[in-house]
Amino acid sequence: MSEVIDKVALRSTVQKHLSSVEKPSENTSLMNDALRKEIKSLLIQKNAVLVAHYYTDDDIQALAEDSGGVIADSLEMARFGANHPASTLVVAGVKFMGETAKILSPEKTVLMPTLEATCSLDIGCPVDDFSAFCDQHPDRKVVVYANTSAAVKARADWVVTSSIALDVVNHLTDMGEKIIWAPDQHLGGYIQRETGADMILWDGACIVHEEFKAKGILDLKAVYPNAAVLVHPESPESVVEVADVVGSTSQLLKASKEMTNDTFIVATDRGIFYKMKQASPDKRFVEAPTAGSGASCRSCAHCPWMALNSLELLRNALRDGSGEVFVDEATRVKALVPLQRMLDFQIS
Numbered sequence: 001m002s003e004v005i006d007k008v009a010l011r012s013t014v015q016k017h018l019s020s021v022e023k024p025s026e027n028t029s030l031m032n033d034a035l036r037k038e039i040k041s042l043l044i045q046k047n048a049v050l051v052a053h054y055y056t057d058d059d060i061q062a063l064a065e066d067s068g069g070v071i072a073d074s075l076e077m078a079r080f081g082a083n084h085p086a087s088t089l090v091v092a093g094v095k096f097m098g099e100t101a102k103i104l105s106p107e108k109t110v111l112m113p114t115l116e117a118t119c120s121l122d123i124g125c126p127v128d129d130f131s132a133f134c135d136q137h138p139d140r141k142v143v144v145y146a147n148t149s150a151a152v153k154a155r156a157d158w159v160v161t162s163s164i165a166l167d168v169v170n171h172l173t174d175m176g177e178k179i180i181w182a183p184d185q186h187l188g189g190y191i192q193r194e195t196g197a198d199m200i201l202w203d204g205a206c207i208v209h210e211e212f213k214a215k216g217i218l219d220l221k222a223v224y225p226n227a228a229v230l231v232h233p234e235s236p237e238s239v240v241e242v243a244d245v246v247g248s249t250s251q252l253l254k255a256s257k258e259m260t261n262d263t264f265i266v267a268t269d270r271g272i273f274y275k276m277k278q279a280s281p282d283k284r285f286v287e288a289p290t291a292g293s294g295a296s297c298r299s300c301a302h303c304p305w306m307a308l309n310s311l312e313l314l315r316n317a318l319r320d321g322s323g324e325v326f327v328d329e330a331t332r333v334k335a336l337v338p339l340q341r342m343l344d345f346q347i348s
């Protein structure tokens, strides 16, 4: 893989993008109340619905819930947006989620609070390099994670999210297929270990999940011996090894509701705590440690791009039509095939 994409260059591209985007300004609660009111009325006026990811900030999630929208993982966001009768989808999340909504619902207007909200996995998988890599392995099925650009999806045979990746790879393995997996190397490695599939992996990573540390989690376990450890498989293998449950965001949320432990150490974006605490107000949720005290990362247990979604930008998008997502038609038509395959697979 190193001949395809240089990891140091990739990290620097990711950091450069992070430094170039402005963090949203802090508002007072009075300002937020006014914004919430305005957004709710704009949603009605514009026949729009708010589709928010679990990793967005609490105020966005609460508004989605309050206004008849949805809080979900990327698979459910895609499905909800495609099935909802609103003519405008306001997607609070990161860019590939807006693109996915547009690919599935070209007749709808898709708005995002900011088009600067991207993802290290998407940045780390440029279509030209990826396409060249696929061309070197024409005997393999190309399976890409949803966290990719529309152009990369258009090059794939399958799109998957973390909630169905294992099932799809098992299905392909049963059919005797060999696989190219992109872009998350940790999730790909986890699937490979679980399924025994013949996979070659792209070298991408999520800058949030990659920061979790097994030692820190074990130290926390000593403080909370009855805690269950919930880990998203975008985390490194050493972190997955100390987990009681490994799963997608929605699978971890389900586990936190169903397990009887009173404490959970959670190795995924802390945005999920909003729904976890809402579902289990008597349980304690503790962030899994990341790079440790003194770390200077902007991604410690919270995605810096998800954090760009603010009420103010959301209001602007609805009021002014800013942040509209477009996907060129030729790419859209190609990307729809593996996306639809994923949705149909889930249904069958």
Ligand code: SF4
Pocket: 055, 094, 118, 119, 120, 121, 147, 206, 207, 208, 209, 269, 303, 304, 305, 306
């Ligand atoms: S949490 Fe990681 S995978 Fe999710 S959007 Fe942020 S960078 Fe991408």
